[in-house]
Amino acid sequence: MKAPLKRSNAPIFWALFGAGGMLSALIGPMLVFITGLALPLGLLLPADTMSYPKMLAFAQNFIGKGFIFAVIALFLWHAAHRIFHSLHDIGIHAGTGAKLLCYGSALLGTLIAAYALLAIGF
Amino acid sequence: MSEMQKTIEIEVLRYHPEKDKEPHRQVFEVPFTDDMSVLQGVQYIKDYLDGSLSFRWSCRMAICGSCGMMINGVPNLSCQTFLRDYYPARVRVEALAHFPIERDLVINMEGFIEKLESIQPYIIPKEERTLAQGEYLQTPEQLNAYEQFSSCINCLLCYAACPQFGLNSSFIGPAATALLHRYNVDSRDGGKAERMELINSEEGVFNCTAVGYCSEVCPKHVDPANAVNQNKTNSAADYFLRFLAPKGGAK
């Protein structure tokens, strides 16, 4: 406690974790239901709901892009943070390695998603 | 001890650093009545079976906070835990988890005392008042804001319950954060910026992974987890907004 206090940069990761947690709690189950159950089993929704042309149009729309980006990036940051802390809990301590691996993969996923969404055009 | 006398086994974690290489268990057979607390059980051991047994206690009424022990693995005040809730099974009593053992059931609480000092647990007046100006007045709402967090008796059960403190003892931890919060939200206090430096630091609230066991074991309903969580939000706001309002805290 005697060493000078160093400001933690945890709020960045905590905020992304919180945002991802909120988003996944709100829409995660619905997305699993639509993409994993309803469409493959032909329940409730028209069969072509997620057809290629429709999804392409969705991904080219400004709001659609934002939605896809938020879901991929924030879910990843949420997962990265949770895995990072769980590693700490089971005794693999928060070294630079674990940090790089967890948050690095979230960052990589975020960049790939951003690149792909831009590459797909407007 | 009459033949009808019921007895209960109490298993105690012993450690005398001058002769023991490591802590070991010792079982005592103690006469049992259904109004006996665990503290009375270990007091019986000290008085009649082994005078070398060491433990802390004082008030016997859940006020002083000195008799905390792990009782069957759960942090609790031994004076408010009753043997009848375990009888006829054996009760296991150990020093509070996550702290160095000084002797038997006595822990070394130096680390906590340092933390307590570091949070400046006293009112740093917002405005100096002369005696002639009279007392600092507070509305019931202003009292409400901090009252719950002022009930802490420093029993350290919450530290024994906190897995993150167990992994990293430099974490400021539940009780110290609750007390820090108690002063920060006191309308008479002006020391928040200084205390936030600790909250924001690497020893601060972000060590917490929202387990919540600290609040569960707290005998005084302080709800330290609530204080920690409120300060995560405070700290995050401070982190992102400090460039907008450049004063204090930011380093």
Ligand code: SF4
């Ligand atoms: S917050 Fe509760 S459990 Fe923790 S030291 Fe204070 S009274 Fe004990």
Ligand code: FES
């Ligand atoms: S002896 Fe004082 S709290 Fe138990």
